Amino acid sequence: MNLRKIGVVYRKELIDSLRDRRTLISMIVIPLLLMPLLTIGMGLFTAKMMVSAMQETSHVMVIGGEDSPRVMSAIRTAKLVALVPAAPDYIKQVSKKKVGAAVVIPKDFDASLERNETMTVPIYMYEGEFPSQIAADRMDKALRDLGAATVRERLAARHVSDALLQPINVEQHKVGSSVLAGLIPYLVILLSITGAMYPATDLTAGEKERGTMETILCSPVSRTDLVLGKFLVVTTTALATSMLAVLAMGFSFLYAKSAGAGMPLDSASIFQLNIDAGAVIAVFAMVLPLVMFFSAVLLTIALFAKSYKEAQSYLSPLMIVVILPAVMSMMPGVELNMETALVPILNTSLVSKEIVTGTYPWEYIFFIFGSSTVYAAIALAVAVKLFNREDVLFRA
Amino acid sequence: MIEANQLCKVFRDKKRGEIRAVDDVSFRCLPGQIYGLLGVNGAGKTTCQRMLATILQPTSGTAKVAGYDVVNEPEKVRASIGFMSTATALYGRLSAQEMVEYFGRLYGLTESVLQKRIDELFTVFDMNEYRDRRCDKLSTGMKQKVSVARTLVHDPPVMIFDEPTLGLDVMTARTIVNFIRDCRTRGRTVIFSTHVMSEVEKLCDIIGIIHNGRLLAEGTIGSLREKYGPGDLEDIFIRVVEGGGR
Numbered sequence: 001m002n003l004r005k006i007g008v009v010y011r012k013e014l015i016d017s018l019r020d021r022r023t024l025i026s027m028i029v030i031p032l033l034l035m036p037l038l039t040i041g042m043g044l045f046t047a048k049m050m051v052s053a054m055q056e057t058s059h060v061m062v063i064g065g066e067d068s069p070r071v072m073s074a075i076r077t078a079k080l081v082a083l084v085p086a087a088p089d090y091i092k093q094v095s096k097k098k099v100g101a102a103v104v105i106p107k108d109f110d111a112s113l114e115r116n117e118t119m120t121v122p123i124y125m126y127e128g129e130f131p132s133q134i135a136a137d138r139m140d141k142a143l144r145d146l147g148a149a150t151v152r153e154r155l156a157a158r159h160v161s162d163a164l165l166q167p168i169n170v171e172q173h174k175v176g177s178s179v180l181a182g183l184i185p186y187l188v189i190l191l192s193i194t195g196a197m198y199p200a201t202d203l204t205a206g207e208k209e210r211g212t213m214e215t216i217l218c219s220p221v222s223r224t225d226l227v228l229g230k231f232l233v234v235t236t237t238a239l240a241t242s243m244l245a246v247l248a249m250g251f252s253f254l255y256a257k258s259a260g261a262g263m264p265l266d267s268a269s270i271f272q273l274n275i276d277a278g279a280v281i282a283v284f285a286m287v288l289p290l291v292m293f294f295s296a297v298l299l300t301i302a303l304f305a306k307s308y309k310e311a312q313s314y315l316s317p318l319m320i321v322v323i324l325p326a327v328m329s330m331m332p333g334v335e336l337n338m339e340t341a342l343v344p345i346l347n348t349s350l351v352s353k354e355i356v357t358g359t360y361p362w363e364y365i366f367f368i369f370g371s372s373t374v375y376a377a378i379a380l381a382v383a384v385k386l387f388n389r390e391d392v393l394f395r396a
Numbered sequence: 397m398i399e400a401n402q403l404c405k406v407f408r409d410k411k412r413g414e415i416r417a418v419d420d421v422s423f424r425c426l427p428g429q430i431y432g433l434l435g436v437n438g439a440g441k442t443t444c445q446r447m448l449a450t451i452l453q454p455t456s457g458t459a460k461v462a463g464y465d466v467v468n469e470p471e472k473v474r475a476s477i478g479f480m481s482t483a484t485a486l487y488g489r490l491s492a493q494e495m496v497e498y499f500g501r502l503y504g505l506t507e508s509v510l511q512k513r514i515d516e517l518f519t520v521f522d523m524n525e526y527r528d529r530r531c532d533k534l535s536t537g538m539k540q541k542v543s544v545a546r547t548l549v550h551d552p553p554v555m556i557f558d559e560p561t562l563g564l565d566v567m568t569a570r571t572i573v574n575f576i577r578d579c580r581t582r583g584r585t586v587i588f589s590t591h592v593m594s595e596v597e598k599l600c601d602i603i604g605i606i607h608n609g610r611l612l613a614e615g616t617i618g619s620l621r622e623k624y625g626p627g628d629l630e631d632i633f634i635r636v637v638e639g640g641g642r
Contacts, residue, residue, distance in 0.1 A: 004504075
């Protein structure tokens with residue numbers, strides 16, 4: 001191994017890659033533009049849509065109720081509700097989205113309540129249609145409020161305190177959010193493989209396709225030094241991609257928090273991210289051997305291909321293999337233990353999730369860092385071995 | 397000097413079985429000589445030269461290039477040769493200068509020696525005008541000159557040319573032919589493969605006719621004519637190939 005030559009190869013391959021538009025797109029444009037656009041942009045858009053839908057008046061059709069002024073008054077006084085004249089085809093009108101919801105008040109409703117009976121009120125709504133959902137919710141609330149008032153009246157008539165029915169009051173106080181924090185390791189892992197994919201292909205199958213492989217093989221650099229130089233470039237671009245993605249996400253969250261602050265609903269809290277910079281650095285330290293593992297695996301697979309196209313068809317399914325364990329780590333019930341700590345990708349995702357939420361399980365951290373390093377070393381050894389095989393380099 | 401000793405290269409193909417691409421080839425080329433390997437496509441010229449350049453390992457036999465063994469000292473061999481073929485393309489995203497610099501650094505030249513050598517080569521080959529132009533923006537002729545500069549940056553004693561004029565126009569091919577001739581004048585050992593008879597006639601001191609991996613005949617054009625009858629090189633070549641070297 002000649003460090004000077006590895007350095008020469010690294011420098012050249014990095015310059016070469018940075019001049020390639022496709023590498024720049026996957027390394028800079030995607031993380032800096034696409035990620036914030038997808039995550040924050042979509043989030044803000046959805047939040048804004050929700051807000052405007054919640055400020056709109058719902059059109060509700062009430063069937064029956066002529067003999068029950070009390071329930072009708074409860075419905076009429078519900079906030080942001082406008083009643084439309086009843087029609088016999090009310091179900092059709094809901095399904096055609098002409099009215100938000102339809103409520104059928106049974107006959108003798110008020111009188112039945114006074115007789116202490118339980119009444120069932122059907123509400124018709126269009127599932128999946130947000131305005132219809134809101135209209136139904138408003139009706140639901142109005143009727144439940146009426147129900148609660150009726151309960152209180154019934155209890156009062158029997159001289160019973162309504163506290164009897166509510167022995168426990170629960171209050172939830174949010175002090176942190178790990179939903180988005182849990183996304184960060186996932187994002188780092190996913191983006192690092194996306195960032196590694198293009199240069200790994202370009203530096204192997206791309207060289208074969210462009211005819212520069214033979215040029216470099218006849219130079220006095222050893223094949224091991226050549227692979228190591230290329231491997232370090234792929235690792236660099238992979239890390240740069242994920243770092244840029246995390247930076248872009250961080251700035252986007254800051255922006256979204258201020259943009260979402262004026263919103264009446266809880267949308268501003270969607271963008272709360274309570275993690276510190278130290279945790280992000282720790283996540284990157286954990287991800288480093290994994291990124292090296294990816295880089296070596298991608299190089300190995302892409303080297304086997306004769307052309308760029310062939311390499312892409314080998315590497316695309318690999319994305320799914322990577323996404324699966326990363327997604328698994330976000331599922332409830334998948335916890336860090338000695339078994340999961342051995343599964344590549346899943347182990348790093350799980351331990352990173354712990355780190356971003358402020359927990360540092362040191363025994364797992366050392367174990368996972370060690371096992372990932374071993375995996376990376378094995379993958380790199382395979383890449384070096386393959387680079388020394390003539391049938392792979394000159395596969396025709 | 398190049399000394400090939402019973403070089404063999406066997407490829408294993410799933411469909412075709414064992415292929416003896418180079419079969420028991422021995423020859424010698426001295427400094428200041430051009431050895432021409434003449435053969436049809438698929439005769440074994442490229443495989444033979446790739447073994448000399450240590451890009452491929454011989455299945456059996458060996459060769460010494462500039463005093464180094466191709467099997468045991470491949471890196472020293474590569475440091476002593478300039479290898480150029482139709483398959484040795486340039487890095488399109490590097491400039492002409494960067495391309496030559498990259499190889500100079502891999503050959504272990506110090507920065508001051510490298511810059512001096514680059515200035516010299518770019519001036520001799522009249523390349524200063526497109527020094528900073530990216531290789532993918534160069535014409536075929538310019539690219540060939542950059543390739544030549546790349547092979548010469550470390551001033552190697554041995555040059556290996558594998559069909560260097562394939563697909564080139566007359567003017568560019570002529571530049572390459574003149575360059576090969578110049579290598580001989582400067583006392584380098586040159587091995588040159590082609591299937592263009594006229595180039596061999598013009599350039600080579602010794603001609604080796606290779607067919608189906610075997611070196612069927614070898615000698616100066618005069619000695620080949622003596623052995624295989626009169627006519628031009630093409631007539632001799634066909635007689636050798638058809639007669640299996642007898």
